[in-house]
Amino acid sequence: MISSASPGSKASLAVFDPFLLRTKRQLWTYSGFGIETHSSADHRSVDGQLQRAKKQSSIRGLNRNCNHDLKNLFKGAAIVASSKPGPFQEFYTTLLTKGIRPEMARLTLARKIATIVLIVWKRGACFDAQHLKPQTA
Secondary structure, three states: OHHHOOHHHHHHHHHOOHHHOOOHHHHHHHOOOOEEEEOOOOEEEEOOEEEEOOOOOEEEEEOOOOOHHHHHHHHHHHHHHHHOOOHHHHHHHHHHHOOOOHHHHHHHHHHHHHHHHHHHHHHOOOOOHHHHOOOOO
């Protein structure tokens, strides 16, 4: 899948050190797949005491300050992987049959691909389709 990426995307991936990121969520944020939430008035004053407000924070979408080459690389890989037969397409169709919108399923697939790349890169292991199994809770 990486072979279909642009030369600039490959160059930014070659310069990147995977050991700078400890978790998959840090990689998602770095590559533009992290969810941005904003909240205001988290606490309110009741009888002179601060209490946490029950209002949930609002989700604003994906973070904008990211490595755009890396984001395009993983998005392109997710698009190609969802259209060609194989374990990634099976994962994508499973998400669609669960009722997830196609754009959210592609985001989930891009995150999964990014996570697998991080695992394979840091551990030096070979790709295993077991990484595609959905997590339980």
